[in-house]
Structures are given as structure tokens and as C-alpha cells.
Amino acid sequence: MKKIQISKREFIIAALALLIGIIISAIPGRNNNYKDKTEEHAHLNEASIWTCSMHPQIRLEKEGDCPICGMDLIAISENTQKTSPNALSISEEAKALLNLQTYKMSYRLPISEIELTGKIETNSSKNYHLSANYSGRIEELYANYAGKTIKKGEKIALIYSPELIEAQQELFEAAKLKTSHSAFYQSVVSKLMLWGLSASQIENMQKSGKLNPRFELLSPTSGTIENLAINAGNYINKGQMLMSIADLSTVWLHLDAYENDLPYLQINQEVDFSIKAFSGTQFSGKVSFIEPFVNSKNRTSIVRIEVKNAQFQLKPGMVVSARLQHQNKSELQLMLPKSALLFAGNRYVVYVKDTKAEGLAFLYREIIPGAENSQFVWVKEGLKEGEEVLINSVFKVDAAAQLAGLPSLMNPPLRHSDLQSDASKFMLSHLSQITSIYLELQNALSKDSLLLANALSNKIRNVMLKLNTLNLQTEERMYYEIVLSDIDKKLSNPAPKQNIMELREDFYEISELIIKLNYRYKQNEIPLYLAYCPMANNSAGAYWLSRDKIIANPYFGKSMLRCGEVRDSLPIY
Numbered sequence: 126m127k128k129i130q131i132s133k134r135e136f137i138i139a140a141l142a143l144l145i146g147i148i149i150s151a152i153p154g155r156n157n158n159y160k161d162k163t164e165e166h167a168h169l170n171e172a173s174i175w176t177c178s179m180h181p182q183i184r185l186e187k188e189g190d191c192p193i194c195g196m197d198l199i200a201i202s203e204n205t206q207k208t209s210p211n212a213l214s215i216s217e218e219a220k221a222l223l224n225l226q227t228y229k230m231s232y233r234l235p236i237s238e239i240e241l242t243g244k245i246e247t248n249s250s251k252n253y254h255l256s257a258n259y260s261g262r263i264e265e266l267y268a269n270y271a272g273k274t275i276k277k278g279e280k281i282a283l284i285y286s287p288e289l290i291e292a293q294q295e296l297f298e299a300a301k302l303k304t305s306h307s308a309f310y311q312s313v314v315s316k317l318m319l320w321g322l323s324a325s326q327i328e329n330m331q332k333s334g335k336l337n338p339r340f341e342l343l344s345p346t347s348g349t350i351e352n353l354a355i356n357a358g359n360y361i362n363k364g365q366m367l368m369s370i371a372d373l374s375t376v377w378l379h380l381d382a383y384e385n386d387l388p389y390l391q392i393n394q395e396v397d398f399s400i401k402a403f404s405g406t407q408f409s410g411k412v413s414f415i416e417p418f419v420n421s422k423n424r425t426s427i428v429r430i431e432v433k434n435a436q437f438q439l440k441p442g443m444v445v446s447a448r449l450q451h452q453n454k455s456e457l458q459l460m461l462p463k464s465a466l467l468f469a470g471n472r473y474v475v476y477v478k479d480t481k482a483e484g485l486a487f488l489y490r491e492i493i494p495g496a497e498n499s500q501f502v503w504v505k506e507g508l509k510e511g512e513e514v515l516i517n518s519v520f521k522v523d524a525a526a527q528l529a530g531l532p533s534l535m536n537p538p539l540r541h542s543d544l545q546s547d548a549s550k551f552m553l554s555h556l557s558q559i560t561s562i563y564l565e566l567q568n569a570l571s572k573d574s575l576l577l578a579n580a581l582s583n584k585i586r587n588v589m590l591k592l593n594t595l596n597l598q599t600e601e602r603m604y605y606e607i608v609l610s611d612i613d614k615k616l617s618n619p620a621p622k623q624n625i626m627e628l629r630e631d632f633y634e635i636s637e638l639i640i641k642l643n644y645r646y647k648q649n650e651i652p653l654y655l656a657y658c659p660m661a662n663n664s665a666g667a668y669w670l671s672r673d674k675i676i677a678n679p680y681f682g683k684s685m686l687r688c689g690e691v692r693d694s695l696p697i698y
Contacts, residue, residue: 174200175200176530177194183693184530189657192668193637211532211538212482213488213489214484215485225522228461230459230510230514232510239389240446242447244441244443245377246441247371249377251348252370252371256365257364257365259288261287264283266357268368270353271351275347275370279344280341282355283340284340286340350371351371355367355368373439374435377430378396380429381426382426385496385497390449393411395410395411396430398445398447400446411430414428415428416429461514467519473491474490474492474537475508475514476526490507555588559585563636567670570682571683571686579628582628652672654691655668656691657691660680667680
């Protein structure tokens with residue numbers, strides 16, 4: 126018969142849980158570095174309860190194998206000091222080892238401290254893109270590299286342009302008619318000025334009265350050349366971009382804000398930031414723009430800070446770390462440190478100090494969190510003012526709770542609503558029905574009745590077949606998949622078995638599932654007993670459930686009817 130296979134992930138979880146359990150359990154301290162094996166064995170024998178690291182709901186009074194997965198059971202000490210049956214007590218040794226700390230819940234004005242990263246950018250609203258107003262050739266280029274600082278009116282290039290030569294001739298003719306046709310003269314001058322020539326350049330042309338084949342291109346603004354698109358000797362066309370000039374007297378800081386940070390950001394909000402290049406220097410600015418869209422790839426929006434840069438310390442491309450605070454003065458809220466929170470799926474778990482316990486103990490608690498910042502979450506439901514919550518070593522305490530068979534993140538308690546919905550009642554009633562047939566099957570196999578055992582196996586199959594033909598609602602279908610679908614798979618072959626040993630193999634497979642489900646959902650209407658035979662399953666051992674405390678072995682029947690022992694009992698729930 127095949128044994129249950131443990132996945133690598135389950136094995137790692139089990140090993141971790143075992144390690145944490147050893148830390149948390151109340152092991153007496155030793156002054157020496159080594160333990161006497163006899164003392165260690167005696168200490169383990171003091172434990173009154175044995176459990177499985179993978180299935181902590183198993184609580185047996187004797188050592189052995191887990192009835193669900195077959196792993197060796199682990200000895201744990203019963204806690205007699207706790208007042209709540211679900212509280213996990215922590216020994217003095219474990220408390221000192223883990224340095225456990227708690228946080229007292231209280232109502233406060235929520236201050237959101239947000240840490241953002243970004244970089245310095247040029248102020249694009251003050252950038253100047255210089256384009257050619259006429260065609261020609263670059264004879265000489267004075268502003269010949271990116272990063273060069275230039276001033277307004279400074280020479281940028283020397284250009285040869287036939288269009289400007291023609292414009293000079295037109296200016297000379299218009300100057301002769303300046304008195305009689307002043308409007309014509311003004312239009313020629315205006316055209317040259319629109320082409321970027323200064324008033325002094327135009328005046329010098331008129332004074333010389335000679336055609337000049339080369340013209341000086343002057344900078345229309347002050348700033349730093351950010352992008353240079355030309356070289357000396359290049360031909361240029363009208364409208365061609367020559368260079369872009371950035372004004373770095375003010376710069377933009379672009380910060381990346383994630384979705385959950387956006388509610389705490391607003392225009393004109395003060396922001397402090399720092400740069401590694403200027404360690405110890407704090408810069409500041411105000412939010413001038415918040416991007417109205419969220420980037421679909423990285424789920425961020427750009428937050429713009431406009432910063433004065435009179436000393437030109439801040440350079441585009443520098444990486445920045447920023448921090449800002451937002452205080453919601455509208456209402457007080459319960460604040461919980463994020464380190465206290467464990468979560469899996471839609472469940473958020475904390476461990477609350479049990480104030481009624483004689484020693485240090487913690488209770489599992491599920492909460493509903495609200496908004497969050499870098500350090501805290503706001504608690505909507507699940508905690509009260511004054512309660513103390515564990516804020517460090519939470520995962521280790523949770524693992525210890527799982528090992529002790531208490532509610533934990535990986536072994537949550539069944540919620541009342543889980544067992545009260547129509548869908549769950551519908552499915553659990555069928556689980557009860559299948560368990561009842563299973564108990565009859567156990568009795569038939571113990572009596573070596575092949576005919577009756579075949580009939581009962583077929584009866585279970587018919588219950589599953591009926592469920593498959595029903596038009597199950599979404600929630601009912603979910604409960605079917607969680608609770609009963611594995612049983613359906615084990616009984617997929619409808620052909621009657623010719624050998625009772627084949628039926629016993631099926632019974633072994635079904636027993637594992639029935640035991641697991643009855644421990645999980647605790648729906649039995651009569652007392653049940655968990656029995657174990659070490660000789661079954663090719664001497665690997667096997668469990669089964671029975672109505673009677675007297676052993677009636679279904680794996681061997683009459684040949685070894687009394688082989689086995691009762692390991693546990695499931696009372697009526």
C-alpha cells in the first residue's frame with residue numbers, strides 16, 4: 126500500500142515548526158554544555174501529549190505515528206497555567222531567549238511618515254530649444270559641448286547663410302526709403318529680429334553698408350547646454366533644432382509614489398530630502414504637482430517638488446531620498462506596528478497578551494487592517510485600546526502555537542460562519558453520511574465480508590455520484606472541492622473487487638481522508654475512537670476510526686482481529 130508523500134515545502138515547514146517548538150517549549154536550563162541522554166529521555170516521557178508537526182490538531186496520549194501523514198509524533202508538555210484553552214504560554218527561558226516585546230494599543234492622531242525615492246530633473250518649463258530660423262552652414266561653433274554654461278547674448282556660432290545675405294540687401298534698399306516708406310522699413314527690420322538678430326547687429330549692418338556673408342548666432346537665454354545637435358561644418362535647415370538650453374537655477378525633484386502613499390500627499394506639502402553627495406545637508410521643497418495617472422507597470426505616480434538651486438549644487442540625475450509626514454487631524458485611530466502583523470491570503474493575524482494568565486501567554490487574534498504607512502497600519506476591527514500586542518518574534522510564536530495544536534496562521538480556527546452557511550451544512554451533512562457508511566465498511570472488513578464491503582464501497586460511491594449530478598451553487602461546489610473531492614478520487618473505479626485485500630487497500634486510502642476531515646470539522650454525532658495497528662500497511666502501520674473501543678481490525682479481519690490499540694477518542698460535537 127502506498128504511503129502519503131510529503132512535499133519538499135511541507136517538510137521545510139515541519140522542520141521549522143519543530144525547531145521553533147523546541148525553542149518555545151519549557152526545557153529546563155543547564156549549566157553544562159551537554160545533556161545526559163537518560164535525563165533527556167526522562168524529560169520527554171514527562172510530556173502527556175503527543176502531536177504531529179504537520180497536523181497539530183492530532184493530540185494523542187501515546188507516542189507513535191501521525192494518523193494522517195504517518196510522521197513520528199512529537200512530545201509536547203501540557204500547559205497548566207493558562208486560563209484560556211487557546212492561549213500559548215511562554216516559559217521564562219523562551220522569554221529571555223527571544224527578548225519578546227509588546228506594544229500597547231491606543232488611539233492617536235495618525236501621522237503618516239512616507240519615505241520616497243526619486244531623482245533630480247531639469248525644470249522643463251524653463252528649458253529653451255534653439256532652432257534655426259534660416260538655412261545655412263555652421264562655419265564656427267563656440268558653444269561646442271553639452272554642459273557648457275552660456276549667458277544671454279553670448280556668441281554661439283558663426284553661420285554662412287544665403288538667406289541672410291538676401292535679407293541684408295533688402296535691408297539696405299529699405300533703409301534708403303526709411304523716410305518715405307517707413308512701414309516697409311519696419312517690416313524688414315522686424316523680420317530680421319524674428320530671425321534672431323539683435324537690434325545692435327541690425328544697426329551695425331546698416332552702418333557698414335557692406336554685405337557680410339557670415340553672421341553671429343547669439344544665445345537668446347542664459348543657462349546650460351543640455352543637448353547639442355550640431356557640429357562645426359554642418360549644414361542646417363530652417364526649423365532644425367540646434368541645441369537645448371536648461372535653466373538650472375531651479376530644478377524639479379521627481380519622486381515615485383506608490384498607490385498606498387498617494388492619499389497622504391497634497392499640493393504645497395513640505396518635503397525634506399537628502400542626497401548622498403551632500404551627506405549631512407538637508408534640502409527641502411514643496412509639492413507642486415501630483416501626476417493624475419498611475420503607471421500600470423510599476424504602480425507609481427510621479428510627485429514633483431520644485432526646488433531653488435541658486436548654488437547649482439543639485440544636478441539632474443542625482444538620486445534622492447525624501448521623507449514627508451502627513452497628520453490626519455479629523456479622528457483618532459488605533460495604530461499597530463507592521464512588525465506585529467502576520468498575513469496569509471485574506472487573513473491578518475496578531476498575538477495579544479493574555480492578561481488573565483498566571484505567566485506570560487499570548488492569544489491568536491484575527492484583525493481587519495485599514496490604511497498603512499511605512500511603519501504602522503490602522504486597525505479597523507479586532508483590537509481594543511489598552512491591549513498589548515506582540516511586535517517581535519511573532520513568526521516564531523506562531524510556529525510554536527501550530528506545534529502545540531493551537532490556532533495559528535497555518536492552522537486557523539474554523540469561523541462560526543464557516544460552519545453555519547447553507548453550503549457548509551449541505552456538505553458536512555454528506556460528510557456525516559459518508560462517515561456513517563465508512564464505519565459500517567470498517568465493521569464488514571473486520572468480519573472478512575467481501576460481499577458486504579463491496580456493497581458499502583459502492584454505497585459511498587453513489588453518495589459522491591449524487592453530489593456530482595447535483596447543480597451545486599458556487600459556495601457548495603467550493604465546499605465539495607475542499608471537503609469531499611479527494612474521497613471521490615479514491616473511489617473512481619466502480620468495478621467490484623474480487624479480493625478483499627484490494628478493498629482493504631481502498632479502505633486505508635479512505636481512512637486517511639475520513640480521519641483528517643473528522644479531526645478538522647468535528648461533526649461526529651456519536652463518540653468515535655482512533656485505532657492503530659502497527660502490522661497493517663505492510664508493517665508500516667495504519668489507523669482507522671471505529672464506533673467501539675474494542676479493537677476489531679479491518680486490515681486483517683478474523684486472522685488478527687484484536688491486533689492494535691486505541692490511540693485517541695473523538696467526542697460528540
